[in-house]
Amino acid sequence: MKIDLSDKTILVTGANSGIGNAIAHELLDAGAQVALHFNSNSDGASKLKEQFSDQCELFQADFNNVDEAIKLFEDVLSWRNTLDILINNAGTAIMNSVNLDDETWIKNWNT
DSSP states (O other): OOOTTOEEEEEETTTSSSHHHHHHHHHHHTTOOEHHHESOOOOHHHHHHTTTTEEEEEEEETTSSHHHHHHHHHHHHHHHSOOOOOOOOOOOOOOSOOOOHHHHHHHHHHO
């Protein structure tokens, strides 16, 4: 059974790699219009854009900056005039020990 998402606009945060990239690929295969969010590296999201150029668009935002997060949603709405589904996948990898200073811990939590 094939799912048809051709009438849906979906924002996938963290779509550059890993689970977010795989989810975005499946949604594009199902016909969705997909907003591909990335933070600083767009290599993986750009490959999806090359493959599905008429179905997706790239959007950069650093979620550590509230203004950039707000602008992301505004830009997606400018692109498609609607947003049906949000896949809130973006995250951060904690590469330090558990003994983080308060500022770093809060930054990781907020992302």
